[in-house]
Amino acid sequence: MFSFESDAMLVEDREDLIAVLQMRFGMIPGEIIEKIYEINDMNVLQRLILAAANSARWEIFLQELQEGEKAVRILGEDFNPLGKYLLRRDDDYGAKAE
Numbered sequence: 001m002f003s004f005e006s007d008a009m010l011v012e013d014r015e016d017l018i019a020v021l022q023m024r025f026g027m028i029p030g031e032i033i034e035k036i037y038e039i040n041d042m043n044v045l046q047r048l049i050l051a052a053a054n055s056a057r058w059e060i061f062l063q064e065l066q067e068g069e070k071a072v073r074i075l076g077e078d079f080n081p082l083g084k085y086l087l088r089r090d091d092d093y094g095a096k097a098e
Helices: 003-025 030-037 042-054 058-067
Strands: none
Touching: 003 030, 003 042, 003 058, 030 058, 042 058
């Protein structure tokens, strides 16, 4: 891949990450945006986009951002954006469904 293509993809991934964060959490502090623009690894940016979309709380995303290239998997209740909103309901047979 040519350098200018790679650079354009990095810029696009950074902008996508910022957009997802704004949709999920509102205003993003300037220092976080600066930190995002310091990332030059597309794999890290793509992982952070997934983390931003799925983090249950802002603090969870910040932890992922601090991990840098060390983080491998995004799983568990910390990455269930609807976790606290899902309510138990009775199914047709009276048993509790989750």
